[in-house]
Amino acid sequence: MIKVIAACVIGAALAGGSAYMVTNLATESTATAEPVNETLYNYGDR
Amino acid sequence: MSRWLPWAVGLVSAVLALGPALGRGYVLRYDMVFVPGLSLPTVLRGADGFPRAIPSDAVVAALSRVLPGDVVQSLALAAVFVAGAAGAARLAAGALGSSRAGARVAAAAAGLAYVWNPFVAERLLLGQWAVLLGYAGLPWAVAAAVRRARAAAYTAGVLRSLVPAAVGGFSSVVLTALTAGPAALWGRGGPARGALFAGALAVVSLPWLVPSLAAGAAGAATDPAGVEAFAPRADTPLGTAGSLFLLGGVWNANAVPPHHGDPVPVALRLALCLAAVAAWAWWVRRERPAFGPGLTAAAALGFAVALLGASAPGRELTAGLIDLWAGFGPLRDGQLYVAPLALLQALGLGAAVHWLTLPADPPARGGRGAGALGLAAGAGAAVLPVVLSSGLWWGAQGALEPVQYPRAWREAQAAVAADDRPGAVLVLPWSAYRGISWSGEPVVVLDPATKLFDRRTLWNDDLAVGTPDGGTVVVRGEDARAREAARVLEPDPQTGLPESLDAVELAGLGVRYVALSAPVDNRFWSEAEGFSVVVEGADMTLLEVLPPLVYAEEADISGLEVTGGLVTVGAIIWSVARSGSSLGFQRTGSERRPGARKEIP
Numbered sequence: 084m085i086k087v088i089a090a091c092v093i094g095a096a097l098a099g100g101s102a103y104m105v106t107n108l109a110t111e112s113t114a115t116a117e118p119v120n121e122t123l124y125n126y127g128d129r
Numbered sequence: 130m131s132r133w134l135p136w137a138v139g140l141v142s143a144v145l146a147l148g149p150a151l152g153r154g155y156v157l158r159y160d161m162v163f164v165p166g167l168s169l170p171t172v173l174r175g176a177d178g179f180p181r182a183i184p185s186d187a188v189v190a191a192l193s194r195v196l197p198g199d200v201v202q203s204l205a206l207a208a209v210f211v212a213g214a215a216g217a218a219r220l221a222a223g224a225l226g227s228s229r230a231g232a233r234v235a236a237a238a239a240g241l242a243y244v245w246n247p248f249v250a251e252r253l254l255l256g257q258w259a260v261l262l263g264y265a266g267l268p269w270a271v272a273a274a275v276r277r278a279r280a281a282a283y284t285a286g287v288l289r290s291l292v293p294a295a296v297g298g299f300s301s302v303v304l305t306a307l308t309a310g311p312a313a314l315w316g317r318g319g320p321a322r323g324a325l326f327a328g329a330l331a332v333v334s335l336p337w338l339v340p341s342l343a344a345g346a347a348g349a350a351t352d353p354a355g356v357e358a359f360a361p362r363a364d365t366p367l368g369t370a371g372s373l374f375l376l377g378g379v380w381n382a383n384a385v386p387p388h389h390g391d392p393v394p395v396a397l398r399l400a401l402c403l404a405a406v407a408a409w410a411w412w413v414r415r416e417r418p419a420f421g422p423g424l425t426a427a428a429a430l431g432f433a434v435a436l437l438g439a440s441a442p443g444r445e446l447t448a449g450l451i452d453l454w455a456g457f458g459p460l461r462d463g464q465l466y467v468a469p470l471a472l473l474q475a476l477g478l479g480a481a482v483h484w485l486t487l488p489a490d491p492p493a494r495g496g497r498g499a500g501a502l503g504l505a506a507g508a509g510a511a512v513l514p515v516v517l518s519s520g521l522w523w524g525a526q527g528a529l530e531p532v533q534y535p536r537a538w539r540e541a542q543a544a545v546a547a548d549d550r551p552g553a554v555l556v557l558p559w560s561a562y563r564g565i566s567w568s569g570e571p572v573v574v575l576d577p578a579t580k581l582f583d584r585r586t587l588w589n590d591d592l593a594v595g596t597p598d599g600g601t602v603v604v605r606g607e608d609a610r611a612r613e614a615a616r617v618l619e620p621d622p623q624t625g626l627p628e629s630l631d632a633v634e635l636a637g638l639g640v641r642y643v644a645l646s647a648p649v650d651n652r653f654w655s656e657a658e659g660f661s662v663v664v665e666g667a668d669m670t671l672l673e674v675l676p677p678l679v680y681a682e683e684a685d686i687s688g689l690e691v692t693g694g695l696v697t698v699g700a701i702i703w704s705v706a707r708s709g710s711s712l713g714f715q716r717t718g719s720e721r722r723p724g725a726r727k728e729i730p
Contacts, residue, residue, distance in 0.1 A: 086485060090506035096397050097509050097516060103393045104519040108526075123560040123625050123647075124573045126604075127159070127255075127381030128595035129362055 131233050135218030136211065138240040143210035145515070146245070146253075148523035151203045154531025157565065157574040159384070161256030163202040165534065166542070167193050168583035173686050179344055179351070179458070179607060181298065184336040184694070185259035186580070188296050199531065205258055210244045212293060213265035217243035217472065220268040221479040224418035231486025231507060238511035239479030242405070243268065245514045247364075247377035247389060247398075248471050250521045251464075254384040254528055256574070263301020264468050266293025270309035271472070274326055275316035275419040281707075283322060287313075287329040288704035295333035295697060299341070302334050303459050307431055308469040312423025332700045335693035343687065344607075351458035352605040353448035358594040359604075360438030361464040365390045367399065369439040373432065375402055376471050378464045380594075383573065386520020398517050402474055408484060409477030428473040431466035438463035478514070482507040528572070535567050537666025538581065544663045544671060545582045545642055552641020552674070553610075554578075556588040558625025559618060563647060567668055578646035578669075587614045587640065589625075614638050632659025632674050645670040 143151075150156045155163050169190035172182060192201045218240030225232045244265075252261050273290035276283055294305040306327075313326035331338070361378040363369045364385045372378035375398050377389060388394060413421035437443035437460070450457040459465075485507045488500060520526060545554060556578045563576045579588045590606030606612070617634050618627040630643065630653075645654070648668050654660060664671040 086503060086506070089485060090502055090509075093506050093509045093513070096400070096513060100394065100397050100513065100516040103391075104388070104516060107388050107391075108519065108522075123558055123623075124562040124564050125595045125601065126562055126592040127383055129358070129380060129382060129597055 131222070131228060134233055134237060135215040135222065135240055138218055138237045139211035139214035139244070140207075142214050142241060142244050142515075143207045145523065146210055146249075146521045146525070147203075147206055147529065150206060150524045150529035150531060152531055153199055154533050155199050156202060156206070156529050156531050157256075157577060158254065158529065158572050159256035159381075159562075160575055161258055162575050162577050162580055163189065163198050164542075164577055164581050165193075165198045165539070166583075167198060167580060169194070170686075171583050171585065173690075174585065175340065179299075179455070180337050180340045183298060183340065184697075185262070185296055185298050187336070202258075205262065208293075209249075209253075209258065209261040209265045212262075212269070213244040213249075213267075214240035216240075216265065216268035216272075217475050217479075220272050220420075221476055223272065224416065224420075224476075225479075225483060229486070231504060232483060234486060234504060234507045234511060235479040235483035238482040238507065239475045241511055242478045242514045243472060243475035245518055245521060246471055246475075247375060247386070247518060247520075248464075248467060250386045250389075250518055250525065251364075251377060251379035251381075251384045253521070254386065254525055255379065255381055257300075259297045260300045260304075260465065261297075263294045263297030263304050264471075266290065266297070266301070267305060267308045267468060267472055270294065270305050271312050271420050271424060274309040274313035274322070275423070277317050280321075280325060283318070284325050284329055285704040285707040287326055288333065288700055289708060291329055291333045292701060294330075295336075295701065299334070299337050300459055300462075300465060302330060304465065304468050306330055307434075307466060308424070308427045308472065310423075311426040311430070312420040315423045315426070316419055329700075333697055335697045336690075339687075339690050339693035343689075350607070351451050351455040351461075353451045353461075354602055355458070355461040355592070355604040356438065356444050356448040356451065358592070358602040359462040360444055361435055365395045366392065367395065370436060371399070373435050373439070373464065373467050374470075375399060376467055376474070378435070378467070380462065380464065386518065387526060389518075389520055394517050394519075397513075401478070401513055401517065404481055405474040405477030407477070408481035409473055411484070412477070412480035424469060424473055424476075427469040431469040434460065434466040435463040478510065482510050485510065532567070534577070535666060535668060537664055537669040538577075540666075541644060541664045541669050541671040542581050542583075545584065548641070550641060551584075551639075553585040553587050553639050554582045554642045554644050555614065555635060555638070555640045556586050556644050556646055557620075557627075558645075558647055558649070559589045559615065559620035559627075560625040561589050561592070565668075576646050578644045582642075582644070584641075585610075586644075587611050587638070589615065589620075610638075614640075626653060630654060630657040630660065630672075632657070635674050641674055643672040643674065645672070 167190040169187060172186045172190045175183060189201055218236040221239035222236035225235060249261060269290040273286045276286050278286060291305065294301040314320060314323035316322055359380045361369050361373055362380055363372045364377045365372045365375060369378055413425065437447055447460050451461065486503045524530060556576060561575055562573055564571055564573050576588065579586050587610055590608050590611055592604040594602045596602055617638060620627050646669055654672055659675045660672040661675055663673050
């Protein structure tokens, strides 16, 4: 019984996660995480 | 089929994650800089300070003599995924010791989870391919550490497993010591095997250890300011500790994959990580894999080290340690040490899949249907990490696009290579990181001009890190000659350019060429006397310093460093020759104590 419940949870997680990620990908612009419009840059930003 | 499954998992994950990055051209991003024809002697001579690029860059330079540089880069990146996934999958399969379909799915799940997680995504987006290569070698090192064999065979096996760490350099070796060291100590052989393991680690460390000891003796130091700059940070709503538990928390906000911190994937990933840790505990208690206690201790210790950077007292302690001895420098980037936890969680997920696919005992009615359901659930759990870490998909969603170097860059490289007179190349603007625009898809990257030429380059190795309040923390560089150049140049912090170029001063610094590796108004150099223009392009201008008397101090590679490198290479060749294979892998099995149950309903 517990395995059936686990399978249902995994199925729901897969479906939910996939739907969320695909929706995000479909609406994603092509912008990169960091704007690059100068010459000199920090090593990174916290 | 089962023999090749781990490698197939690695290959598929490499193609899915890297995608366009495996094509022709150079992928440039943050610390990841590959150039055509990287010079081996220049890499070996290095610069002042700790040799962070050795031996990874030396291996790249050696391979670049027989293969194009971009192909070498593709192979290095693919090796991370193939070796990592195959290693974790085989470690799981060896410990499960079953050939059932469920066990194969469990092994594949472990392999996939090990290379498809926020740790790999963030380090890849930070360009730290050498660290990731060491990470890929961790499951191999753990397996070798608990192998049952005579001393010579054991040592040879450990040496073979340490090849990725040997290439990766000091961070990789530190990670390997943390991850596999406890398993070696608490494994079957006890302290004697631990001593052999430590000896093997020392042997593969010689290429960077010898020059770093020399640099330390020469007064090179690590700036404790790096503790604040490189401390882990919260990249999910769960805070820093929660982010680290989810294998994220890298210091650089620009290295976090898109949507990583969204509530939906965070909640699902948290559930997955908790389930994996719970399954690990179940597996270690029931099956007792030989590496179980050691890896548990390593993951706990690594997590504790990572957490040090999450609190002010922890950061103060780390800074104090670094102040005391520069050798504690690797502790400043604390998120690195969640790597053993990543392996534990990957194996835990494999254990969870194994549990899902176990047959009922006694067989239940409709057993075949239940078995199919278990397999389907296991396969679903295996691909969950891929779904939840979508930031890695196909070249990290476009962040890893290969580019070609502009013609002016290749011409500048060739012009300097054709000149056999000594003298360094000064790289301006005086700032290490650039937003290069010639790639078409602009990215921030360590200036490739720092590695482009076959001679010593002088560049600003200070690391500027932006803080959330809009300020900047500057971590001092370690190159003494660069500091001297900065004192002479007095560059404007906004432009990275000195007010003017003085050929006599530059000649005194031992500079033969000046490379302007960014678009710079030509009035900056056209009015300077004592220079001739060798190459002029939109984003690369190469100037030659005309005074004939350039004070050129050429560093030599010491005999001790050569000996250290040869000992490492010789030891690895011996270990490979002893096994007759390039990278042996040993079944680790379980302790099989009377209380250990092989299969649990």
